[in-house]
Ligand SMILES: Nc1ncnc2c1ncn2[C@@H]1O[C@H](COP(=O)(O)OP(=O)(O)O)[C@@H](O)[C@H]1O
């Protein structure tokens with residue numbers, strides 16, 4: 001039997017090929033609002049990010065905050081409404097979204113990473129012109145309908161372009177960007193609420209990231225029998241969406257993984273953010289957790 005000390009050393013040695021593979025590479029990490037609940041998990045996420053940066057990998061964090069927005073909306077007596085995982089966002093809701101995402105949630109994560117010894121910088125899509133957004137024309141393909149239904153979601157945006165200048169600058173000085181998914185249309189002077197998964201996918205593509213990891217509150221993509229799909233091709237994924245197995249907030253997640261892989265991001269994963277140090281297990285060990293998306 002392997003001694004405890006030998007097993008610990010083996011874990012470190014196991015990390016070596018991964019450290020070599022990802023040295024100087026960018027890994028884009030989406031930290032879902034549902035995965036940021038327990039204090040212990042928040043601290044474990046912050047130390048994972050700090051460790052990755054320390055060993056020469058370049059983590060870029062995009063966070064959500066759906067449940068946290070929901071709490072503030074409930075406090076002011078406003079009902080939250082979602083269509084296929086997208087929040088219907090009127091002007092008042094947009095103000096709350098920006099307050100919660102670019103304020104409370106962003107600064108909490110920045111604080112946690114800095115406490116762990118990292119150098120985090122909080123940004124919204126407005127800072128440094130990072131996320132240029134346009135209003136989303138949302139089409140819903142309900143199974144019972146022949147033609148897609150066009151739905152007005154209010155101030156919900158899509159990514160028009162990503163300006164990576166600020167991210168490259170921060171990396172030069174070993175800062176860790178922590179990004180809130182609020183986009184801006186400069187000419188129209190309008191902020192947009194963008195689903196954080198879609199922002200993560202767009203940033204991964206713009207940076208030519210080696211990996212995209214989405215942390216959420218389930219084991220990964222589950223099939224009809226609630227079993228984990230450890231690997232999915234584009235065709236398998238589309239079939240699961242079409243038959244309703246993949247629904248709600250899981251739709252933008254799988255869509256952005258498929259888009260990222262098609263655009264050249266080598267690996268895209270959806271993993272369980274409720275597992276302590278899920279990120280390190282995924283990136284630096286043989287124990288891949290969750291669902292990985294293949295090109296074909
Ligand atoms: N096939 C599926 N497999 C796993 N989760 C699914 C599936 N279809 C829908 N979901 C839902 O998607 C949720 C994750 O999306 P969401 O709540 O938006 O998370 P996050 O806050 O991490 O972005 C899961 O908690 C689950 O309820």
Ligand SMILES: CC(=O)N[C@@H](CCC(=O)OP(=O)(O)O)C(=O)O
Nearest residue numbers: 033064065066086087194195196
């Ligand atoms: C358009 C849209 O739905 N935006 C999301 C943005 C936050 C988010 O994506 O948060 P999670 O990752 O925690 O779900 C929202 O308003 O909830």
